[in-house]
Amino acid sequence: MTSKIKPSVQPSMRPRVIARQHRYLTWLSLSLMSFLGLMVLIVYESRWVYPEIQAYFSQTGSLTGQQLATRSRVYLQQAQTELLSDQPELEAFDAALVNIELAYGLFDVHVYRRQYECAEPSLMDMDRLMARLQQREIAPVVAVSELFMPIECLTHIEMSQLDRRGMAINDFSESTRQHNQVLTYSSLLIFVMGLVFWWLHERQLRRTDYATQETFEWMQRAMRDPLTGIGNRSALHQDVLAKKHQSLGLILVDIDFFKQYNDAYGHPQGDTLLRQLATLIGQTFNDEAQLYRLGGDEFAALLLCPDTATLKNYCQQLIKGLHEANFAHPAHPDNKGVTLSVGGSRFVAGEHTFAYAYEAADKALYRVKAAGRDGWQVTEDE
């Protein structure tokens, strides 16, 4: 036979709900922290890094100077072509003069003067050459040769500016690569930190859950009778306290001549009888009662009981159920099977103390014992 036992202590779901809410909050704050971290990085990139890159390029704004030098050189080479052409000398001088003036305008740039030593003397040479061409006092071939030095200088400027452009592009891609690396590693770091936080938090939660569960199981065990699995005296006290203002019946059950039973069958068989009786009492009360073993061969049942008639009815049912079960008792002095002495009392939890109810039921039980056992009595309401 198996006994259906009502748990005396109900597990509280509240700590778990709180733990879950706490977990969501932690996740939310971790996500927010990661998001904020990334925002800081993005702001850092746009606020400091990009202006830095822009400043870098504006410093190398003279890149366009390479194009001026190229066009200036082309004008000078056209001037040479004009001077060496078959056209009349005066026309050739005029055409060359126009080209040299155009070349001068493009060459006379502050950046070139400041950065290239050959620029100043070349411009002076071009100045002088333009004056001599205007006065027509120079041979075309000489004028052509006079232009070689400025052309050489401009070619040098072009090459040098192209080199600078290459270096600037290399520097730019290198610094971009470094910034990208910083971004990637920082994002990774934030992600890993998030994972570590999450792991630490989960571990803490698991430990807390485990400790709560252990405490709960320990409390459950402390409230149970290990032999029968039903509640013990502490559980009975707790349940009465939890049923404030309810009209209850307390039924005490004591096995008759249990010592003789143990002596005849041995203690292991006595234990079996205790378990069988726990089950029988539970079934007799149709699982409406909460059962307890108060110690030795004494049981108690706690039921909702609106009046004394109901209580008496329960007691009758119990004795009847036991007789029907007909457990053998080879050493019963009256040659009967196992018999019980049952005493009951009715009380309103909170209005009467538990001690009052227990004493009343115990008195009734004592009266049954005194009257020869195998029966029931209740203490009527006073």
Ligand SMILES: Nc1nc2c(ncn2[C@@H]2O[C@H](COP(=O)(O)OP(=O)(O)OP(=O)(O)O)[C@@H](O)[C@H]2O)c(=O)[nH]1
């Ligand atoms: N098998 C077993 N016996 C127990 C246990 N606890 C107490 N007992 C025995 O129960 C017996 C109770 O004896 P008594 O208090 O004299 O009760 P009784 O023999 O039933 O006599 P009455 O109640 O006067 O009819 C003792 O012999 C105890 O050893 C237990 O857990 N298992």
